[in-house]
Amino acid sequence: MKDKISKLKNLVKKYGLAGTIKKAAGYIYSNYLVKLSVKERIYVAVNKKKFIEGIDRILSKNSYDRIVIWRSSFGWDVPLYQRPQHIFSNFAKQRTLVFYEVTRFTDDVKRIKKQADNLYLVNYxxxxxSKLLFQELEKCKAPKYVQFYSTDWTLPAAKIKEYMQQGYKIVYEYIDDLNPHLAGTDELPVNVKEKYDLAMTDKNIFVVVTAEALKKDVIEKRGDVRLAFSSNGVDYAHFHDGCDPNFKCDEEFESILKKGQPVIGYYGALAKWFxxxxxxKIDQENKYQVVLFGIKYDDSYDKSGADQWKNVHFCGSRPYEILQNYAARMDVLTIPFLINDITKATSPVKLFEYMALNKPIVTTDMxxxxxxxxxxxxxxxxxFLEQLDKAILLKTDETYKALLDxxxxxxxxxxxxxxILEQLKKYE
Structure with a gap:
């Protein structure tokens, strides 16, 4: 209960009362009302044979060597297109059948939807x-895994143990320092802590880490058995080859470019670690225009007073499908984070996207x-300010651009x- 109260307080700070009520209503609908819907239970029961046949058609294909159940409520069609969508899209291309968790709140999926070959969105x-799905999965001989994020606070450790008892192998993705700020709470949620403790004590659980600091933590607690290091990465084609030279940016962004000064860019979450x-200080240099694309993860941006700084422009988020066209118009791309436990254990997705854009990159000492x-x-x-000046000079340096590439x-x-899959294959 304490976790939920803390989460609620932080949601109100982040979205306001009206926004929090809207989000809470969506969460309740997607996670509880669907379960309780008598109409839906009757519909599934009446059409049970049809649904089983559909599931069996998926499972009968000779297109996969293993099955992965993704159980973290990150969603698919969300503003920040991140690691889960990329990892599981590529799992699917590498002979892995994926059943990826979504809710009616994040995606319009009532039961199951094919997203791509070997990749299905499921409303668990x-x-x-979902009972029918797991019933049919029991009959399948392929190795089966349940994979989830270390930061997920909705799935209890008891459910993970239940999956283990049913014969599923567990993959724990340790992606960030376990810090309450990331969970949006004042204290670390109990579910997050219990799953971490389980993963650190049970060496039969596979652990995937994204940063050296996390790798060190795992090795200190359980050695390097069933451990894979897989930092974040990039969809190279999307960012390197996917920029449309004829793309028309919106007037807000174009008006910033027309100021004639070099544009320093950042996209992602604006949070306490920024x-x-x-x-x-960059604003006070009066040499650059700073463009921030993304979301306000908490109230830190508003408290900073940055909206009053004449050379800083918060432009909200842009869809992943067109984000590269905006980033390509900027001169230098940055990650200006504080150095703390969170950022020491962070592998920024944007870092590799910046590389693929062949743009000079300046970051703090992460x-x-x-x-x-x-x-x-x-x-x-x-x-940092000196490096910005240096980066401007590197914009057209072909040797440097080749290094980025x-x-x-x-x-x-x-x-x-x-x-990740190579680590799993060792034990199949």
């Missing part, structure tokens, strides 16, 4: 349908950025997915 909150003091030769590091605010190609989502 529809217990009448260095607003550094942002203010562990997972420092390892790449193409990234200009600002160890303090003064050096090389490091992008070394970090594609295809390779990240393959790394």
């Amino acid at each position: 909150a529809n217990t009448a349908f 260095d607003y003091d550094l942002l203010k 562990d997972e950025c420092r390892k790449y030769e193409s990234v200009l590091i600002g160890h303090d605010h003064k050096e 090389k490091e992008a190609l070394e970090n594609t989502w295809e390779e990240k997915a393959r790394t």
Whole structure:
């Protein structure tokens, strides 16, 4: 109960009372009313044979070597197109049948929907349908896995143990420092802590880590058995080849470009780990226009006063399908994060997307950025500003652009997915 109250307080701060009520209504509908719908239970019961035949048609195909059940309520059609969509799209292309969790709140999926070959979106909150799915999965001889995020706070550890008893192998994706700020709570949710403890004590559970700090934590607690290092990556074709030279950006963005100064860009979440003091110093230089695309993850942006700074422009989010066209028009792309436990354990997706765009990159001294030769590091605010000046000069440097391209190609989502699957294959 304490977790839920803390979560509610932070949602009100983030979305306001009206926005929180709207989100709560959607959550209740997607996670509870679907379960309780007598009409839906009757419909599934009446059409049971049809649904079973549909599931069996999927399972009877000779297009996969294993099955992965994704159980984290991240959603598919959400503003931030992130690791889950990329990893499982590439799993599906590498002979893995994926049943990916969505809800009616994130996606308009009442039961099951084919997203791509070997990739199906499933509303597990529809217990009448999901019961049939798991019933048919029991008959399947292929290796079966349940995979979930370390930060997911909806799935209890007891459910994971239940899956294990049913013969499913477990894949724990350890993607971030387990910090309450990431969960949107004042304290770490009990479900998150219990699943972490389970993964750190049961060596039969596969663990995937995305950062060296997380890898170190796992090895200290359970050694390197069933451990895969798979940082975040990039859809290279989307960002390198997917920029439309004829794309017309919106008037808000075009008006910033018309100011004639170099444009410093960032896209992603604006949260407590963003260095607003550094942002203010960039603004005070009066040499650049700073464009921020993304979402306000919490109230930190509003509290920073950045809306009052004349050279900083928060432009909201842009759909993933067209984001690359905006990023391609900027001169330097940045990740100006504070250095703390959260950012030390962060592998930023945007880092590899910036590389594929062949844009100069400047970041603060983050562990997972420092390892790449193409990234200009600002160890303090003064050096960060100096690196921005240097980055501007590198815009047309073909040798530097070739380095960016090389490091992008070394970090594609295809390779990240393959790394995880190779670890699973060792025990199949």
